[in-house]
Each structure stands twice: as structure tokens, then as C-alpha cells.
Amino acid sequence: MEAQLIQTITIILTSRQTPLYTLKPYIPHLNLSLVLSILSSKILSSYPITLLTFFKWLQNHITSTLSHNPKPLLTVLPYLFRNKKLSNAKSLLFSFISFNRHHDLHNLVLHPNRGLPRLSKPLLDTSIGAYVQAGEPHLAVQIFKKMKRLGFIPNLLTCNTLLNALARYPFSHSILLSREIFKDAIRLGVRPNTNMFNILIYGYCVEKKLKEAVKVLNQMGEFGWLPDNVTYNTVLDVLCKNGQLNQEKNLEQAYDLLKSFGKLGYVLDDVNYETLIMGYFKDEKADKALKLCVEMKDKGIICSIVTYNCIIEGLCQSRKTDQAINKLNGIIASGIVSDGITCNTIIHGYCREAVVEKAFQFHNKMVENSFKQDTINCNILFSDLCKEGLLDKALKLFNTWVSKGKTIDVVTYKL
Numbered sequence: 001m002e003a004q005l006i007q008t009i010t011i012i013l014t015s016r017q018t019p020l021y022t023l024k025p026y027i028p029h030l031n032l033s034l035v036l037s038i039l040s041s042k043i044l045s046s047y048p049i050t051l052l053t054f055f056k057w058l059q060n061h062i063t064s065t066l067s068h069n070p071k072p073l074l075t076v077l078p079y080l081f082r083n084k085k086l087s088n089a090k091s092l093l094f095s096f097i098s099f100n101r102h103h104d105l106h107n108l109v110l111h112p113n114r115g116l117p118r119l120s121k122p123l124l125d126t127s128i129g130a131y132v133q134a135g136e137p138h139l140a141v142q143i144f145k146k147m148k149r150l151g152f153i154p155n156l157l158t159c160n161t162l163l164n165a166l167a168r169y170p171f172s173h174s175i176l177l178s179r180e181i182f183k184d185a186i187r188l189g190v191r192p193n194t195n196m197f198n199i200l201i202y203g204y205c206v207e208k209k210l211k212e213a214v215k216v217l218n219q220m221g222e223f224g225w226l227p228d229n230v231t232y233n234t235v236l237d238v239l240c241k242n243g244q245l246n247q248e249k250n251l252e253q254a255y256d257l258l259k260s261f262g263k264l265g266y267v268l269d270d271v272n273y274e275t276l277i278m279g280y281f282k283d284e285k286a287d288k289a290l291k292l293c294v295e296m297k298d299k300g301i302i303c304s305i306v307t308y309n310c311i312i313e314g315l316c317q318s319r320k321t322d323q324a325i326n327k328l329n330g331i332i333a334s335g336i337v338s339d340g341i342t343c344n345t346i347i348h349g350y351c352r353e354a355v356v357e358k359a360f361q362f363h364n365k366m367v368e369n370s371f372k373q374d375t376i377n378c379n380i381l382f383s384d385l386c387k388e389g390l391l392d393k394a395l396k397l398f399n400t401w402v403s404k405g406k407t408i409d410v411v412t413y414k415l
Helices: 002-014 020-029 032-039 048-061 070-082 086-099 104-110 121-133 137-150 156-168 174-188 194-206 210-223 229-241 247-263 270-282 286-298 305-317 321-333 340-352 356-368 375-387 391-403 410-414
Strands: none
Touching (some): 002 020, 032 070, 048 086, 070 086, 086 121, 104 137, 121 156, 156 174, 174 194, 194 210, 194 229, 210 229, 229 247, 247 270, 270 305, 286 305, 340 356, 356 375, 375 391
């Protein structure tokens, strides 16, 4: 009886003339044993798209108990891998994992039954990617370890996908796991690339483990790779922003790193300098920050408005707002269009220095030059004018704002 059913359903599936809805009368007979026999049929092995279509049809027509069983999926996947249907295979895996809360598939991959196809490298590689995509890198790690026990060499993309997920996944010991996977991958024969090193460096930097990050950076040369812009910017960022007691030493190390980057032949950009400049301003070393600005200019590095805004913000926070004005004039002269952030920062800088009159004059000058005001900069200036007792100017600003039909918010009225 079962053999006859298998033959009949197989004929229907391989016939181009017979639509799938003709299978409906056979649904009551589709138990696990029958489904596995059909999916593993030698005849259907030459029809990967037909197998895929039938599997999807099964998911919508059989009982939930059977559709949630991972065995049919593990039976059909080898045929998809064999016929290079990798995207279809990963899609099926991800879809199944998404609702498989009890991790039956994961358990079966780690402890397979004899009646199922043997575990293959493509299956394990793709499963790792699918579990990462589903937001469960800790389960992907266990599959990676299964690959290691079986002696399979994972794809470089698989390793990088897993490492990247661990570096960004908020659970304890993730960076230790990353380091372990990195070492295991190399032992298995994976040749790392710059991206793999960058991911590991990023993970260490996230956990403020600067020494380890620099150690990995120095290790790149052993494998024939050089750091790139991403590598240096990642390390520069943590050196300049980690806020440790030895911040001055960190900034010196960051500057040395920047110099070594240039000596290796890399073209430095404004982002490289921006990170260090803000680090100097944060550490109240405005002179060194400005020296870097001159160095950028001498090297012909064109700053974006974002970089200029960082410099202006640093000057204003250092109570050097007049110098920030000079920098703004340089921006305008070079043809770069300043934005609301630039002007708000300078207004706030003057107000911080308690020279509200200068803030008011600057505001009026920018308005004369067609600067489009926003509610934020007006509220900043309006507030400080009131605090300094310059109520006539505050009222003038308010009336001008209203007369031009500008938006007044709750903050403005509270001031």
C-alpha cells in the first residue's frame, strides 16, 4: 500500500501536466515515514525544484506535528546543496528555525539519527548562517564546534558571519568565544582575511580590551595581511574615546598609529583625523587638535562639513568660540556650506562663555546671510538672553521669529 502511494505521488510530482492540488486526496495518508520515503526517492533526486515545491506544499497541508518535525527538512536539503540551490536551502533553514522554539532541528544536527542523510559541510555551513540570521549565534557556535569535531573546514564567509554576530551579540564571554573560533578556524585550514581580523579587533574594542585589539592588529602581518582604514579607525576610536586614566598615553599611541598608517602607504582621510582631533579636544588639548587640523590642510585632505563641525564643537567646548568663528569663515571661503549644527554650536559656545551679546550678533549676521534658523538655535539664544537680563533683545528675537511664521514650541513659551 505504502509503495503504491509513493509511486503514485512521485508520478504526479514528475508530471508537468498534473497540478499539485491533485495531491489533496492523499493528505490523510501522509505520515512521517511516507513523506521521508517520497523526499528521498531516487527519481525525485533529479528534480530539485520539484522537491522544493513539494516540501513547501507539505508545510501548508500536513499536520503541524509533522510540519514541525525537522526530519523532512534534513532529507530534502542534501538535494538542494547537490544542485547548488544554496539560497533556497538557507531560506528553508531560516524559516524553520524561526518557529522551531524547542530547537529540534538543532538537536538533530548535533545528534543525527541513522535514518537521515549524513551531515555535510554545506549543511553545517548554511545552518550556522541561518542561526546567526535568526539571532541565535550561541546555537551557531555549537554547530561550528560540530564541524570542528567532524574535521570539516568551514567557509571563510561562515567564520566571518559567526564572528561578526558574536562581536555584536550582548552576552558574556562572547569575545572569548570569538577568539576561540578564530583560532579553531585557522587550525582547520581557514585562511583569514582582513575582514576577519577587523571583526575580532572590533569585538575587543567594544569590551575596551585595547591591548588585545592591538595584539590582533600586529598579528595580521603573520598571515600576509595589512590593516586597512576600518582597522585603524576602529582602534583609533577606542584609543580616543575610552576615557581611561591614561588617556594622554592613549592619545599619543593613537597619533603614532596614525603616523604608521601613513608610512605604510595608505591615504589618510578626514575620518582618521577627526577621531583623534575630537580625542584631543575631549582631553582639553586644543593646541594639539589644531595642529592636526594644520597637518590635514598641508596634506591636502579635504574636510567634510561633519569634520568641520567636530572641530568647531571642540573649539567651543574649549571656550575658544572666536577661533571657531575663524574656522567657520574658512569653511565658507572654501565653498563648503555650513549647516544648522555649525551655527547652533557657535551660538551655544558663546552662551557657554557668557558673551550672549556676541551670540546675538552672530545670529543676526547668519540671518542676514540667508541662514535658515531652526527652533533649537532660537531657544538656546532666547534662553540665554533671558538669563542675562537682555529681555528687550529676547523679545525682539521672539517677535521676529513669530512674524516670519516660524514654529514656536512648548520649550520657547516656558522660557
